[in-house]
Amino acid sequence: MKQSRPPIVVIMGHVDHGKTTLLDYIRKSNIASKEAGGITQSIGAYEIAHAGKKITFIDTPGHEAFSQMRKRGARVADLAILVVAADDSVKPQTKDALKYIQEEKVPFIVAINKIDKPGADVERVVNDLMQLGVYLEGKGGDVSWHAISAKTGEGVNELLDLVLLASELEDIHCVGKDTASGVVISVRMDPKRGTLASVIVKDGILKQGSMVATHSAQGKVRILEDFAGKAAKELSPSAPATIIGFEQAPQIGELFCAHKDEATLREALTALEKTAAAAPRAASAFAKEKQLPVFLKADEAGSLEVLVEVTQRLAQKLPLAIAKASIGPINESDVKDAESMNAIVVGFRVKTDRAAENMALSRKINMLISPIIYELEKQMREYAEKFSTKEFRTIEILGVFGAAKGKERVVGGKVALGPIKNKEAFEIWQEMKLIGNGRIINLQSQRKDVAEAPTGVEVGMLVESEDPIRVGNRLVFS
Numbered sequence: 001m002k003q004s005r006p007p008i009v010v011i012m013g014h015v016d017h018g019k020t021t022l023l024d025y026i027r028k029s030n031i032a033s034k035e036a037g038g039i040t041q042s043i044g045a046y047e048i049a050h051a052g053k054k055i056t057f058i059d060t061p062g063h064e065a066f067s068q069m070r071k072r073g074a075r076v077a078d079l080a081i082l083v084v085a086a087d088d089s090v091k092p093q094t095k096d097a098l099k100y101i102q103e104e105k106v107p108f109i110v111a112i113n114k115i116d117k118p119g120a121d122v123e124r125v126v127n128d129l130m131q132l133g134v135y136l137e138g139k140g141g142d143v144s145w146h147a148i149s150a151k152t153g154e155g156v157n158e159l160l161d162l163v164l165l166a167s168e169l170e171d172i173h174c175v176g177k178d179t180a181s182g183v184v185i186s187v188r189m190d191p192k193r194g195t196l197a198s199v200i201v202k203d204g205i206l207k208q209g210s211m212v213a214t215h216s217a218q219g220k221v222r223i224l225e226d227f228a229g230k231a232a233k234e235l236s237p238s239a240p241a242t243i244i245g246f247e248q249a250p251q252i253g254e255l256f257c258a259h260k261d262e263a264t265l266r267e268a269l270t271a272l273e274k275t276a277a278a279a280p281r282a283a284s285a286f287a288k289e290k291q292l293p294v295f296l297k298a299d300e301a302g303s304l305e306v307l308v309e310v311t312q313r314l315a316q317k318l319p320l321a322i323a324k325a326s327i328g329p330i331n332e333s334d335v336k337d338a339e340s341m342n343a344i345v346v347g348f349r350v351k352t353d354r355a356a357e358n359m360a361l362s363r364k365i366n367m368l369i370s371p372i373i374y375e376l377e378k379q380m381r382e383y384a385e386k387f388s389t390k391e392f393r394t395i396e397i398l399g400v401f402g403a404a405k406g407k408e409r410v411v412g413g414k415v416a417l418g419p420i421k422n423k424e425a426f427e428i429w430q431e432m433k434l435i436g437n438g439r440i441i442n443l444q445s446q447r448k449d450v451a452e453a454p455t456g457v458e459v460g461m462l463v464e465s466e467d468p469i470r471v472g473n474r475l476v477f478s
Helices: 019-027 064-076 092-103 122-131 156-170 262-275 301-315 332-340 354-362 373-388
Strands: 008-013 044-050 053-059 079-085 108-113 145-147 180-190 194-203 211-213 218-226 240-246 255-259 292-298 320-327 344-348 367-370 393-405 408-417 425-430 433-445 458-465 474-477
Touching (some): 008 019, 019 108, 044 156, 108 122, 255 262, 292 332, 344 373, 393 458
Parallel strands (some): 079 108, 344 367
Antiparallel strands (some): 194 240, 211 255, 218 240, 393 408
């Protein structure tokens, strides 16, 4: 029998247009200030009450790297709020979000935000949206909208009224069956608690103790928590939940089902597999000659997917190859794996064990780690460009003469890309690894002291470095 359920609403839009600040105001909390770099980098789901009725919100990232996560957010949602800043108007991720909303046929409301800011121009936003075929109510169309300030709260209550009105018009309901089902929206590993799967219940009552399965993982709901992290015995349709008890990590975006009876669960799972889309592969390992292998680590499956997407995009123009990808903190085993693959470790929103840090330092395994995706992307690009030497001045080491005297040694090489200047600092690269640094004390060409050496000439150098330099190494100058 059909019964109504609270709407599940996804908030979408361009980076820094105020999506998290809007949700922050609605929840009367302070999420936005806690986000690394001021942007949201994982999917969160939250339940609120307005006018005596519940609404579940999904907060999706706005940075361009998160297009797949935004798409997943649209799939699980009943309604969408497209946030557009009044002082900035339509931007690339606004168009991207609108594309997914329209592809998934999700009813949506427009929130024109930041009307409190100098330079706010609501009419400009209205006209720019018209250029995308979005015609607002009162402006020649039928798309509901409201001008708001997520910072001051102006217009937010009216926006929520529109959400409840739209949910009534869309007849959002469930059938109330015994088997609970929904969507996995996030997966992360906790060293103490195991696999934590964040889900949205779409139908049925999710109960602690039930058997649970997706088409790639199964287990038992040992611990059930609501969106606030409080223990729960059961949760109703549209509720966000955290399930602890999966034996393997499910894929984000998968449908799940749960039931106390294993036979019934197996039947539900069979039906589920017929309708569930194939789960996206986390990464593909490949190797090409003269490419830089990278070992990707992230705190959760959604973050890993983003990191894979960023790396694959960089690999279209730079010599990068994904050697391995996994979730969880960086440990000694990861460093050993990276060493065996001659890879660098790239970590997104992850912690690193002290033992792993020490091992990486002693074995000269390079690690690029950041909680902010666009900073990590920049680090990878710069590292790969130095590895490829297309943009950097370089000397190929052809000879090492005599024993080192303290930090000083005499080496010779050919300038692959110059000019190289006397007294300059350099990095030492061994194939695909950055293994040290130093500086030139004296530069010679044809046995004469020179101030600089151009591309193509052979040079001799007295250099200072704490790290060994060997034939075949490259000295890279910024």
